[in-house]
Amino acid sequence: MKYLILGAGAAGLTFANRLKNIRGEDSFLLLEKNFEAGGLCRSVFKDGTPIDICGGHFLDVRYPHVTKFLFEFMPENEWNKYVRDSRIELSNVTVNSPLEANIWQFPLEEQVEYLDSIAKVGCNSGKKMPEKFVDWIRWKLGDKIADEYMMPYNKKMFGDNLNELGTYWLYKLPSVNFKETLLSCLTKRAYGKQPGHAEFYYPKKFGYGEVWLRMAQNIANHIEYGKNITAIDFNSNTVTTSDYGKYRADKIIVTIPWREFARLDGMPAELVSDIKKLKHTAVQIKYFPENLDAKAQWTYFANPALSYHRIVYQNNINDNWNGYWTETRAERVKGVLHDGKTIFMNDYAYPLNTIEKPKIMERLLDWCRERNVYGLGRWGEHCHHNSDVTVSLAMSLAGKI
Ligand SMILES: Cc1cc2nc3c(=O)[nH]c(=O)nc-3n(C[C@H](O)[C@H](O)[C@H](O)COP(=O)(O)OP(=O)(O)OC[C@H]3O[C@@H](n4cnc5c(N)ncnc54)[C@H](O)[C@@H]3O)c2cc1C
Structure with missing residues (x-):
């Protein structure tokens, strides 16, 4: 044929x-x-x-x-x-996804810790975007989101060797910058590019x-x-x-x-x-x-x-x-x-x-x-x-x- x-x-x-x-x-x-x-x-x-x-x-x-x-x-x-309406369950709290747009849903002390961590990320200080997914997580979202959510979650999804993964596919993930995270904490609503399936x-x-x-x-x-x-x-x-x-x-x-x-x-x-x-x-x-x-x-x-x-x-x-x-x-x-x-x-x-x-x-x-x-x-x-x-x-x- x-x-x-x-x-x-x-x-x-x-x-x-x-x-x-x-x-x-x-x-x-x-x-x-x-x-x-x-x-x-x-x-x-x-x-x-x-x-x-x-x-x-x-x-x-x-x-x-x-x-x-x-x-x-x-x-x-x-x-x-x-x-x-999708959520993320962490050890002590459940918040809406994506995490970086919904930090305002955490208790106040924890919001401060998250914001402090994101304020220091590489992408805010003009550091070059890394080529490995694991490095990108910390560069983009900071150590606290990395340790509490992104690292353990992605290990469950993709396996222990996250080191093998690249960054060329990350356009699929939501993109929320530091200003948007800050704004969401001040106004108590999500800002930034939402993940896929926002409507389905x-x-x-x-x-x-x-x-x-x-x-x-x-x-x-x-x-x-x-x-x-x-x-x-x-x-x-x-x-x-x-x-x-x-x-x-x-x-x-x-x-x-x-x-x-x-x-x-x-x-x-x-x-x-x-x-x-x-x-x-x-x-x-x-x-x-x-x-x-x-x-x-x-x-x-x-x-x-x-x-x-x-x-x-x-x-x-x-x-x-x-x-x-x-x-x-x-x-x-x-x-x-x-x-x-x-x-x-x-x-x-x-x-x-x-x-x-x-x-x-x-x-x-x-x-x-x-x-x-x-x-x-x-x-x-x-x-x-x-x-x-x-x-x-x-x-x-x-x-x-
Ligand atoms: C957990 C999960 C959640 C997802 N959620 C969504 C979602 O919410 N929305 C969305 O749009 N997409 C979602 N997807 C993606 C979606 O499943 C894929 O985009 C889609 O199924 C791709 O279709 P495909 O035809 O390319 O591959 P497949 O659906 O895998 O089709 C391949 C076909 O080839 C056949 N085949 C395999 N080997 C052989 C063989 N040796 N001989 C003959 N036939 C064979 C298979 O039986 C199968 O029928 C999700 C995927 C996963 C894994």
Whole structure:
């Protein structure tokens, strides 16, 4: 066929639907390892409550072309719109996120300590921005926020070796400068650039997975499920699956993790060894049916004694739903005995933004593009793209190739 799309998550589904709906293209096929479409955005129902099986998934309102496209499959009147209420639990107090905009919610003595620490940061005194994430935390936010929140929280999220992470991805984080923090303490309200999902959509009657199922329905006879891709041959643009299927196409769109290819025939050895350097984390989702007494939609937890780093309260998303789920980096619960709770394990959750990753991906994607093989989405590009960005990128690529 003309297009072979590897993976039926947000990236693959968007790319395929754009080919069909905008270009009238019929010569394409998606191969998907699972028996359902949606990838990380899938949901299941449990006791009448939808659970997002890879953790809370909320659709940011910021890209009108993306929401317009998704509303073609699930009209706007099937979504609720929310203003974000997310919190951070520290040892003695819970405050709104981001911390640096909500220091005014701490007791007065502690506000002074935080402000004193932020006043001394490197970015206020004109020091050059560091290249490592760990150094950036102290340079931008100061020692107190680093020690109380950013260091312990990010270790829980990404692992102990935060030293490996770069700073090129920090545009994703909220940006609040010292004057804004000061102003927020004086006026008792948040200032500065707020984090993503300041406003977001979530389906009224379903989990986030529903919109992707509908998208898959639109191209149902172009998807083969249960196809575990194990190899790619760049000499013949052929892909092999674990059941010995072989598929050849003019153009191949890779949305699966590059490390899923046990064989990459025809690729130079340096690029193959580069792929082995790409890192990621796995995440466990554990659902509890009872309601917690929390006001937020979700809370971040920095306390190292708690295995999880975030709780999403599904009863605060919709009055008809119950329960909450914890999100935990899988390594932190390795070997813990199963306690009968509903658990979902996601082997690929967060691509790690290591210092060397941008160069690796640039070399890899450039080389592949010359052979009509295109990396797309969270894993194809090995980037922390949220689903709205993934959709936008897939729409754009479908228009270009
Ligand atoms: C904890 C967490 C929370 C998130 N929260 C949000 C949020 O609130 N809002 C938001 O917009 N985004 C959120 N995201 C990001 C969102 O999940 C991604 O942007 C989106 O899923 C990326 O889609 P994708 O198609 O690129 O990748 P994926 O969804 O991972 O799709 C890849 C597909 O490839 C398939 N595949 C993998 N290996 C193989 C193989 N060997 N053979 C065949 N098929 C294979 C997979 O089964 C999957 O279906 C979150 C992500 C995580 C991890």
